[in-house]
Amino acid sequence: MSNTSNNWRIKELDSKILTIASLNILPIDPVKVVLDARADIVSVHVSIVSRELIKQLHEAGLKVLAWTVNDRETILKHMELGVDGIVTDRPDIALNVIKHREEVLKRCLP
Template sequence: MATQVIAHRGASKAEKENTALAFKRAVSMGSDAAELDVRRTADGILVVHHNATLEDDRVISHMQFADLPQDICTLDAALDACQPMWVNVEIKNDPLEPDFDESESIADRTIECLSMRTEGDSRWLISSFRRETIDRCRQLRPTIATAWLTVGVLPQDALGIVVGLANDGHRALHPWVNLLSRELIDLCHQHGLEVNTWTCDDPVRMAELLEWGIDGLCTNQPDIALKVIDQR
């Protein structure tokens, strides 16, 4: 498969991130996919927002959906705005944040939402920094692909991590672009894992990663990534 251009929180350089406008702009630019962040309100609505809090420090998980700013989408509305792109759904479930859910019920709700849609499971890729979250998603719905997000992988830990992800049925590793090496990409490919990196807006780095065989470029500027790919 050709390298996929994944619009990070939509076309977030051109529009406000994680909004319907950003996702629709990503579609118009020709992006292959969009990445978005999922959290949950006090009344159980899945919404798309990166931070656990609003700009005024109110905690989203303590608020009713009706009280949120109007440009915050439900997950369903965001997925509608992303059509026909495939979507990387990042579940936010950090133990250091106020909405942490040790029970992984947010994974249950996300799987329920995706499973009820008509597009088919191949349109979704669920990711999270919390390994338990993607493991739960695999348990509930193995036909939906999953990926582990990480800032970086130490060389001495790489083999164990990659083999573990592959053996558990996960599809991809999502490492931070600044700590991504060619050796890690090669190792992942040797074990059948894809590599989608975040967040790359530098055309020179994009070109280097393309040479290394990167599977997906998650970027705030999908139009730039598409130009770099076209120029190869």
């Protein structure tokens, strides 16, 4: 049984349950692959995340997570690219980056 049919079975049980499709290679039509899987969220490996891919997935109404993002520079890069969230093994670093960014924004914005 494929992951796609598992998602359908989950959605049949309760349509409010969110499902995630993970992409670690870039298919020809990533939006179609994710929509066919009936996923609500896409988790994209950092090696294939791009501004264009994020734009396509957002235009299809999907939330985009980047995985696995474990260092400050990569976290900042993906925040700037526009991902909706990150998957990390280092929440301490991620929280520090977010806190620092919020402090900078408070100082820069009236």
